[in-house]
Amino acid sequence: MNRFRRANRAAILASVAASFALVAPAAAQETFKLGIVTFLSGPAADSFGVPARNGAQFVIDQLNKGAAPSPYEKVGFGGIKVEPVIIDENGGATKQVQELRNLYQRDNVDVVLGYIGSGDCLAVAPIAEELKKMLVLMDCGTPRIFEDAKYNYVFRTAAHATMDNVGLIRYMKAKNIKMTTLSAINQDYAWGQDSRADFVAAAEQLYPGVKLQTDLLPKFGAGQYGTEISALVGAGSDVVYSSLWGGDLQAFVLQSAPRGLPKRSQLVFSAADHVLPPLGDKMPDGTIIGARGAYGLMSQKSPLNDWLFKGYEAANGVYPVQASYRMTQAILGLKAAVEKAMAKNGGKKPSTDEMVAAMTGLEWQTPGGLIQMKLADGHQAIQPIAFSRTKYNPDLKRVDLVDIQYFAAECVNPPPGVKAIDWIKGGMQGAKCD
Amino acid sequence: MHPLVMIALVAAVTLFGRALPTWTLSLATIAASNALISLGIVVLARTGNVSFGQGLFFAAGGYGVALIANAWGLTDAVAQVIVGAACGGLLGLVIGPLIARYSGIFFGMLTLALSMVFYGALVKTTALGGSDGFNVGRPSLFGMSFTDPREADFMLYAVSVIVTGFAGIAATILFRSEFGLASLAVRENNLRVEYLGLSANRIVSINFAIAAVFAGASGAFALMAQRHIDPQFAYWTTSGEFVFVAVLAGNQSVAAVFVASMALELVRSFSNLYLPNTWQLVLGIFLLGVILFLPRGIGSLWIRDRRKRRTAADVPLAAERGAAS
Numbered sequence: 001m002n003r004f005r006r007a008n009r010a011a012i013l014a015s016v017a018a019s020f021a022l023v024a025p026a027a028a029q030e031t032f033k034l035g036i037v038t039f040l041s042g043p044a045a046d047s048f049g050v051p052a053r054n055g056a057q058f059v060i061d062q063l064n065k066g067a068a069p070s071p072y073e074k075v076g077f078g079g080i081k082v083e084p085v086i087i088d089e090n091g092g093a094t095k096q097v098q099e100l101r102n103l104y105q106r107d108n109v110d111v112v113l114g115y116i117g118s119g120d121c122l123a124v125a126p127i128a129e130e131l132k133k134m135l136v137l138m139d140c141g142t143p144r145i146f147e148d149a150k151y152n153y154v155f156r157t158a159a160h161a162t163m164d165n166v167g168l169i170r171y172m173k174a175k176n177i178k179m180t181t182l183s184a185i186n187q188d189y190a191w192g193q194d195s196r197a198d199f200v201a202a203a204e205q206l207y208p209g210v211k212l213q214t215d216l217l218p219k220f221g222a223g224q225y226g227t228e229i230s231a232l233v234g235a236g237s238d239v240v241y242s243s244l245w246g247g248d249l250q251a252f253v254l255q256s257a258p259r260g261l262p263k264r265s266q267l268v269f270s271a272a273d274h275v276l277p278p279l280g281d282k283m284p285d286g287t288i289i290g291a292r293g294a295y296g297l298m299s300q301k302s303p304l305n306d307w308l309f310k311g312y313e314a315a316n317g318v319y320p321v322q323a324s325y326r327m328t329q330a331i332l333g334l335k336a337a338v339e340k341a342m343a344k345n346g347g348k349k350p351s352t353d354e355m356v357a358a359m360t361g362l363e364w365q366t367p368g369g370l371i372q373m374k375l376a377d378g379h380q381a382i383q384p385i386a387f388s389r390t391k392y393n394p395d396l397k398r399v400d401l402v403d404i405q406y407f408a409a410e411c412v413n414p415p416p417g418v419k420a421i422d423w424i425k426g427g428m429q430g431a432k433c434d
Numbered sequence: 435m436h437p438l439v440m441i442a443l444v445a446a447v448t449l450f451g452r453a454l455p456t457w458t459l460s461l462a463t464i465a466a467s468n469a470l471i472s473l474g475i476v477v478l479a480r481t482g483n484v485s486f487g488q489g490l491f492f493a494a495g496g497y498g499v500a501l502i503a504n505a506w507g508l509t510d511a512v513a514q515v516i517v518g519a520a521c522g523g524l525l526g527l528v529i530g531p532l533i534a535r536y537s538g539i540f541f542g543m544l545t546l547a548l549s550m551v552f553y554g555a556l557v558k559t560t561a562l563g564g565s566d567g568f569n570v571g572r573p574s575l576f577g578m579s580f581t582d583p584r585e586a587d588f589m590l591y592a593v594s595v596i597v598t599g600f601a602g603i604a605a606t607i608l609f610r611s612e613f614g615l616a617s618l619a620v621r622e623n624n625l626r627v628e629y630l631g632l633s634a635n636r637i638v639s640i641n642f643a644i645a646a647v648f649a650g651a652s653g654a655f656a657l658m659a660q661r662h663i664d665p666q667f668a669y670w671t672t673s674g675e676f677v678f679v680a681v682l683a684g685n686q687s688v689a690a691v692f693v694a695s696m697a698l699e700l701v702r703s704f705s706n707l708y709l710p711n712t713w714q715l716v717l718g719i720f721l722l723g724v725i726l727f728l729p730r731g732i733g734s735l736w737i738r739d740r741r742k743r744r745t746a747a748d749v750p751l752a753a754e755r756g757a758a759s
Binding site: 040041085086087088091092093094095097098099101102104105106107118119122123125126127130131132142144148149188189190193220 | 455456457460461464557558560563564565566567568569572583586656659660661662664666669671672699702703706707710711713714
């Protein structure tokens with residue numbers, strides 16, 4: 001027993017010593033170290049985190065080979081190879097703050113890119129700002145990040161969640177969807193609450209007098225929606241709106257179809273493209289869906305989009321959805337900024353401040369369309385968005401998207417200096433729609 | 435160990451922070467803050483009750499500090515710790531006497547339920563950012579504000595190590611006191627304690643309030659370190675993690691709580707870096723390993739065998755509880 005204990009003691013001391021030895025800072029080398037944070041476990045992993053990780057691996061691999069199409073044909077970032085450090089976003093905001101510090105201070109990454117959860121984005125942004133390190137937020141939805149605070153070192157390369165709901169209402173109006181009564185089912189956490197507020201506010205603008213009937217907020221990850229579906233079927237509203245995603249959305253669709261909800265009410269989902277591959281023919285035809293951008297099956301044809309769509313599908317066996325596109329547009333944007341900074345400083349690896357200056361107000365082409373850093377003094381992107389209806393294609397055994405309509409970025413995003421919810425409630429002044 | 439030696443040790447650990455790399459400072463700050471709350475669990479566990487809801491006081495301290503900081507601009511680190519401790523303590527004084535009548539699994543479940551009620555209320559409160567939470571400004575100390583990241587991190591490290599250190603010294607004194615010994619007696623046989631003329635409920639309540647004070651102060655540290663608060667502070671997995679630290683440490687040594695907390699943070703951080711897909715597995719194996727090979731906690735690595743006889747009886751109890759969690 002005693003000998004065992006001594007052996008244990010030695011083993012533990014050795015492992016502690018080893019963990020300290022690993023701490024020694026790596027020698028400076030001429031790569032671009034990119035910290036990537038995305039959900040690799042937990043409820044958001046399958047829907048968003050892993051497609052985003054796969055997107056990052058595909059794009060970085062292509063960039064390092066110099067195989068990406070114009071204007072991204074340079075190897076890596078301006079000739080410097082990209083070295084990704086991928087970590088898991090699961091575990092809560094406290095852990096994310098700590099891991100962000102570790103990425104910058106211990107692993108010496110040049111830029112951290114990622115984050116899907118809004119709470120994580122809100123938590124890490126001020127820390128990057130204090131450390132004076134560049135942070136690129138990739139996907140999180142809340143408009144509060146740049147509305148509540150002002151950042152110099154933080155960027156978000158995707159539009160915030162406002163356009164998901166404003167665009168959805170504009171699509172319904174354009175397609176003459178009747179909506180005198182409305183019901184809603186959203187998860188009871190910030191994403192669900194905010195999406196619901198945006199959708200209802202936008203509906204009141206374009207559908208004056210619309211009546212909100214059943215307004216449900218089941219808890220996140222509920223999985224069982226029997227009671228909720230009864231209430232929705234009972235209400236029989238013209239439209240049932242939902243911002244559910246991932247496993248919750250799949251469960252809701254699977255459980256509501258046999259109860260006839262899709263026949264009674266027009267289903268509209270603000271972010272649903274990522275459940276089309278797993279649901280297949282279980283997705284009712286005619287459902288109106290958004291993808292938080294012109295992504296996946298709703299993306300517009302371009303050499304850049306063909307490169308991502310076909311390359312990603314060949315590498316992963318499934319076509320890319322929202323999160324893969326958002327990761328791609330973040331990496332391409334960072335590449336554009338780095339190369340712009342290198343053109344200015346004579347081809348050296350740029351400093352953080354040079355990259356920040358180059359990224360501010362930048363515009364770049366992506367598989368999902370043109371991204372423009374127009375809001376929050378050039379730190380928050382706006383982008384075009386698409387909506388469509390589902391139609392199952394038995395030949396290809398996948399859900400096709402029909403009736404696709406695109407909306408220009410400035411049609412569905414607020415102008416600079418206005419809070420998103422105030423803009424919607426004020427009648428969406430200054431929107432430039434074609 | 436003499437209290438003066440312990441004070442010297444706290445001072446040495448604080449100064450050691452000057453030599454640590456920057457990223458270790460913030461990690462150690464979080465570890466110290468977790469150690470503080472786990473110390474509270476150890477204090478309470480001496481009465482035979484394990485709280486699975488310390489997240490309640492952790493969040494109460496954090497939200498209290500955050501709201502006061504945003505409303506009145508209170509940024510001083512020491513003042514924030516005191517506010518956090520007061521918020522946690524006040525709540526503990528209210529809840530403690532109500533809950534002290536229960537023991538064992540009922541006690542644990544009630545604390546868990548109360549923390550989840552608080553969590554649910556916070557998620558619904560959109561004025562406080564709902565599940566996304568909200569941010570607070572960076573802390574200052576005695577009117578000095580720190581713009582250099584390393585100095586700011588060291589300041590937080592120093593304050594958290596000193597506060598946790600002194601809490602540890604206070605706990606050691608408490609454990610040796612008449613009251614501390616009576617707490618142990620409550621666990622062994624609370625009826626007998628009552629016949630001796632002491633109120634078992636009162637003893638549990640006071641220990642509960644002490645644990646709540648520690649938890650509130652710990653919430654203040656967590657808030658200062660991450661400048662952001664969300665309802666996750668009150669979630670049951672957060673509380674569970676603190677119980678884990680207490681189990682890892684064992685209840686033989688106060689220093690072990692700090693070591694266990696630091697070890698957990700290091701293992702988590704490095705496994706996340708090198709094995710991003712399976713870091714939870716590594717963490718689980720680490721916890722299992724400690725429970726299997728050091729059933730009396732990390733503290734048994736340096737606590738001599740002569741103390742074994744005295745504490746042998748109470749440790750398996752704590753280990754069993756931890757395993758059940």
